[in-house]
Structures are given as C-alpha cells and as structure tokens.
Amino acid sequence: MAGFGAPGVSTVEAGGLTLGVVAARWHGQLVDHMLDRAVAAGKACGVREVVVARVAGSVELPVVAQALARRCDAVVALGVVVRGETAHFDYVCQSVTEGLTRVALDESTPVGHGVLTVNTIGQARDRAGLPDSAEDKGWDSAVAVLDAALAIRAL
Template sequence: MTGLSPKISTLDEAQLKVSIVKSSWHPYICDALVSGAKKALDGARCKNVSVHKVAGSFEIPLAAQKLLDAGSDLVIAIGLILKGDTPHFDYVCQGVANGIMQVSLTRNKPIGFGILMCDSLEQAHQRAGLSEGQENRGFDAAIAALSLALEYEGI
C-alpha cells in the first residue's frame, strides 16, 4: 500500500489548532506514529500542534472530546492495542473505535484514527513505518483528519 496516501493542499492549514493524543503503552510504536503524524502536519505547514499523553487507548476518546471542546480544530488519535489470549482485545478495540466516532460526530470535528489494532508487535512495527517500504498509519491519520477539516471548513 506504499504511496497510496492522498495528497492535501497547504493553503490555510497553518491556522488550524491540531491536537495529537497518544497512548503511553508501547512508546516505541506510538512515538513512531506521532512522528509520522507530525511529518504530515509539517508538510501541510501546520504550526499549532500539541501532543497529549493518556494512560492507554481506552482513554483517548475522552481526551479527544476535552481537546475539541477546548478549541482544537481536529485531533489525531495514536495508540496500539495488541491482541492477547482473552476477549479484552475485542472489547477495548470496539469501545475505542465507537468512542472516537461518537466524539467526532457529536463535536462535528474530525479525528484521525491512528490507533493500531494488531495481532502482533511485528504487525504494529510494519504499520508504524518502522519496516522498510511501509507506510506510517500516524501519517495517514493526520492526512485523513486534515483533508476532512479542509474540505468541510465553514460548512
């Protein structure tokens, strides 16, 4: 899937207030995803970017809601949920995905979904752009949120 990310303009992005919310779990992976998101934001000339840590991915929807309510124009959610031997993975993944969608819809603002839900650390490593030729899902999440913010700005 390398090279398939959409391209966005760089006209007014500098005016956007962007918040990145990242899980504290799996810092090596999450830091790589944040770096990818920042690369996309830098390419779009976004200067007003802040990074906020939460304990785990389950806390991201509430943090995103608070940041949007405090004036952020968009949020990029970054985390990693690894599959284990219990159904916990399924509950957390569903709760996080539903929570992020609910916050985005009720606040009418985009949230880039950069939360990896993987069967192994190897999969996470690939999706965080840490393997040669692999795209960074943090970058992709930032592009998705920026594209939506710009396309529907003022509507």
C-alpha cells in the same frame, strides 16, 4: 494489510488549522514514533499549531480527544492494541472506535483513528512508519484528518 486503495494524498494545505494529537503510552516505542510522524505531517501541511497530549492506554484516548476537539480544528488519536488470548482486545478496540466516532460526531470535529489494532507486534511495526515499515499510520492519519477539516470548512 490491504496494500491497495489508498488515496495517495501525502499532504494538504492546512495553514491556519490547529491539530490535536493524543497518544497512548502503551507500546511506547511504536506510539512515540507514530506521534513524531503525526506531528511532522501536521508541520508539512502548514498547521498553525500542534497540541500534544499523552494518556496511559488506548481506552483513555476518546475522552482526551474530546477535550482536544473542543479547542482544535482536527484531532488524531494514536495507539497500538495487540490481540492477546482473551476477549480484552475486542472490548478495547470496540470502545476506542465507538468513543472516537462519538467524539467526532458530538463535537463536529474530525477525529483520526490512528490506533493500530493488530494480531502481532510485527504487524504493528509494519504500520508504524518506521524506516522499514510498509505503512505510516501516524502521518496518514494526520493528513486524512486535516483533509476532513478542510472539507468541513469548505461547506
């Protein structure tokens, strides 16, 4: 965790926007909390509606993010991928990152990458926005993607 360089934006005025959130069920306790935090961030920013979809794992996030991007102003994808003893971690992380980037560019809709890619569950807990966490990636990802949607609207 870098712990420095964060933009320090806690909310944006996103009234009238629709936020889509797709969340993996894998590592459910952590992702459920991140989902709650992303929804809370959307509401704190004044979004008109938050649309939530759930998928099995992180690999499934991009295709559902694309469907959400076709009907929402901004999308956040949430998940947790923990490094194991095989190359599977690298394939999943690359697939998810490239997929979410492609969705954002193809649909001209900001897609927030709120997928924790970590070495340990402890690192994930430290980023999941729990009461004792150092970071809150559910909240931060939602605010960042709404900020990007507002930037696009201003162009």
